[in-house]
Amino acid sequence: MLNDDYNFQWKDIGDIMEGRPNLGNQTHVAAYRLMQYTMRSVLNKRLGGKMAEELFFEAGKLAGEEFCKNILDTALDFYPFIAQLQQKLQELNIGILRIEETNLETMKFIFVLAEDLDCSGLPLTNETVCDYDEGFISGLFKAYTQKDFDVKEIDCWSSGERVCRFKISLKDE
Amino acid sequence: MSERQIIQNITQIINELSAGNFDFSTYNLENEIASCNSTELKELYQSVSHLIDKHRNAKDFILNLSKGNLEIEVPKTNNLISSFKELHSNLRHLVWQTHRIAEGDYNQHIDFLGDFSNSYNKLIAGLKEKQIIEKELEASETQYRILAENVSDVIWKLDLFSGRFTYISPSIYALRGYSVEEAMAQTMEESLTPESVRYIQENLPKRIQAFYTGDESARAQISEVQQPCKDGSIIWVEVVTTFITNKDNKIVEILGVSRNIESRKKAAEQLQLYAMQLEELNATKDKFFSIIAHDLRNPFGAIHNLAELLLENIEIDNKQLVSKIAKLLYDSSKHTFELLQNLLEWAKIQQGGLNFKPELLDLSFILNEETETLAPLINQKEISLELSIPADIQITADKYMLRSIFRNLLTNAVKFTPNNGSVTVKALNDNNNIIIAVKDTGIGLSSDEQERLFKIDRVISKNGTNNERGTGLGLMLCNEFVKKHNGEISVESTSGKGSTFRIVIPQEKNTHLLISEK
Numbered sequence A: 001m002l003n004d005d006y007n008f009q010w011k012d013i014g015d016i017m018e019g020r021p022n023l024g025n026q027t028h029v030a031a032y033r034l035m036q037y038t039m040r041s042v043l044n045k046r047l048g049g050k051m052a053e054e055l056f057f058e059a060g061k062l063a064g065e066e067f068c069k070n071i072l073d074t075a076l077d078f079y080p081f082i083a084q085l086q087q088k089l090q091e092l093n094i095g096i097l098r099i100e101e102t103n104l105e106t107m108k109f110i111f112v113l114a115e116d117l118d119c120s121g122l123p124l125t126n127e128t129v130c131d132y133d134e135g136f137i138s139g140l141f142k143a144y145t146q147k148d149f150d151v152k153e154i155d156c157w158s159s160g161e162r163v164c165r166f167k168i169s170l171k172d173e
Numbered sequence B: 001m002s003e004r005q006i007i008q009n010i011t012q013i014i015n016e017l018s019a020g021n022f023d024f025s026t027y028n029l030e031n032e033i034a035s036c037n038s039t040e041l042k043e044l045y046q047s048v049s050h051l052i053d054k055h056r057n058a059k060d061f062i063l064n065l066s067k068g069n070l071e072i073e074v075p076k077t078n079n080l081i082s083s084f085k086e087l088h089s090n091l092r093h094l095v096w097q098t099h100r101i102a103e104g105d106y107n108q109h110i111d112f113l114g115d116f117s118n119s120y121n122k123l124i125a126g127l128k129e130k131q132i133i134e135k136e137l138e139a140s141e142t143q144y145r146i147l148a149e150n151v152s153d154v155i156w157k158l159d160l161f162s163g164r165f166t167y168i169s170p171s172i173y174a175l176r177g178y179s180v181e182e183a184m185a186q187t188m189e190e191s192l193t194p195e196s197v198r199y200i201q202e203n204l205p206k207r208i209q210a211f212y213t214g215d216e217s218a219r220a221q222i223s224e225v226q227q228p229c230k231d232g233s234i235i236w237v238e239v240v241t242t243f244i245t246n247k248d249n250k251i252v253e254i255l256g257v258s259r260n261i262e263s264r265k266k267a268a269e270q271l272q273l274y275a276m277q278l279e280e281l282n283a284t285k286d287k288f289f290s291i292i293a294h295d296l297r298n299p300f301g302a303i304h305n306l307a308e309l310l311l312e313n314i315e316i317d318n319k320q321l322v323s324k325i326a327k328l329l330y331d332s333s334k335h336t337f338e339l340l341q342n343l344l345e346w347a348k349i350q351q352g353g354l355n356f357k358p359e360l361l362d363l364s365f366i367l368n369e370e371t372e373t374l375a376p377l378i379n380q381k382e383i384s385l386e387l388s389i390p391a392d393i394q395i396t397a398d399k400y401m402l403r404s405i406f407r408n409l410l411t412n413a414v415k416f417t418p419n420n421g422s423v424t425v426k427a428l429n430d431n432n433n434i435i436i437a438v439k440d441t442g443i444g445l446s447s448d449e450q451e452r453l454f455k456i457d458r459v460i461s462k463n464g465t466n467n468e469r470g471t472g473l474g475l476m477l478c479n480e481f482v483k484k485h486n487g488e489i490s491v492e493s494t495s496g497k498g499s500t501f502r503i504v505i506p507q508e509k510n511t512h513l514l515i516s517e518k
Helices: A029-047 A049-071 A078-091 A131-145 B003-019 B030-034 B039-066 B079-102 B115-150 B172-176 B180-185 B194-212 B262-295 B297-315 B319-350 B363-373 B375-380 B399-415 B447-452 B473-484 B507-517
Strands: A096-103 A108-114 A149-155 A164-170 B154-159 B165-168 B220-228 B234-245 B251-260 B358-362 B384-388 B394-398 B422-430 B433-440 B488-494 B498-506
Touching (some): A029 A049, A096 B079, A131 A164, B319 B473, B358 B363, B358 B399, B363 B375, B363 B384, B363 B399, B394 B399, B399 B473, B473 B488, B473 B498, B498 B507
Antiparallel strands (some): B154 B165, B220 B234, B422 B433
């Protein structure tokens, strides 16, 4: 991991069943959040909050692209693809994806993530914190459409909402 | 206003807010707070104002939500109504899902709203199942439609109640030349020949009755019917029909598959023709053997015996007996010669070795010559012979065949006419058809004998009035030769009163042959 040019590959996740024959594939959400927010703490201090936010978005985007390529069937039409995405996110306990708007002509969408792994239950801070999710959704759309998308979280548990709402639109060229 | 009064007003505002009143315009505390020196009081007023704003926004949001207006701006950072905002989000998702379901996308699942979700998910599952069944049905129908529209056989359905076709596959055009629309417009009766309609009308009710009495084999049947085509021709069609029943096992439709069997029918007819020809050839062979075995053996036996007798009597110089024997010998050999002559001609016809060479002939001359050869027999039986032939009548015919026809008809007339009887020969040209009639006052023919005349397998062989021998081969030859001239031969006869043989030789075709040959 000292390699400056390290590129993530799906296989880097490893063979979990072989490695964790007793503990298996499950862990506590707290463990995930412990890692994310300690990481954010360090990055905020080292690089500043803005830069940390950008790095989380970028990492999320890479995760979204790899997730799409390795877990989802990109040959599906849009709505079956979304149905499959909903199913996978729920199976992996990432969150419950609900859709509020889809417009395939303007390529504008509003997605809602309930019981989000990243933020649901966090203390109220009056700010959105799901930068990684924004990047993740952007990466999914990039891998599926081969186009860049802007994803902005407009509601978040941390900002006092019960769900995270994301506004998605085709990036201006 | 004193600080105490301001606090009292703020308290009243909070109480009214708690009571659900949002109109605080009467208090007008803005100026009082601005001129107040207490920082704590200012902060308190600011917090209360902020709380009022949040409550007002919350009230507007919930009011809109209660009215079903989901296209509203969601108040930001207002955790007083975060649950309502979640509900708003869920409802918007539900609306989106309902839109998707309306578009036929049944990959939707609701995991909120309790019992409603269960019912909704059941509804979606039902719709999804129906969609799958419909798709399978559609695929199946498409498959069958492709099959029905591409096979050369015609597939059709007939509503038994109305008697109208409910489906006919496009291959009807190849079968009968009608478009699907034209064929559908026809009734079952119009689609069949009258004879086939009668066949169906006789058989279908019986078949239906048999089916209703439990005979399952009556459900499907293969029939052969004739159908008229658009070009006016008639074709043979094999039809496999199957009864289609409803849940009460009542016949509602007939499903049919029709196939053109015209070539099969023609092949069968050809086979039948071949069988008849073979039968005829077999009869010819039998006749040959019969003639050789009996008709030739007897006269040759007689000639042999007479020759032996002649030799014996020449030695004893009995001239009277020798003359009598020689006469008998002459008669026998003459008869045998005639028989052999007919046999030879017959054999030639059968082998196709007798060429038909028509030429323009003087009918009177030919008939006179043939009657002259019969003169000894006519004289012997003292038969009166009358020839009524117009002098100028000419006939286009094969001379060899025509002579054979006259020789056999005249020989028969004389042979079967008793002594002192009469034979009359008449000829005329009727509208370019030469008609020749040979009438005798002989023993005549029974109706059974008349029917058997000219047929090789049922040929008559009987002796003449003076015991003249016969083989029946002569009339067979006449029939064959007349046919070669495209003519006809017929007989009218009354048993015991005589017969009239009539031949008709059309001149037009034979003249055409004559011209062609020239």
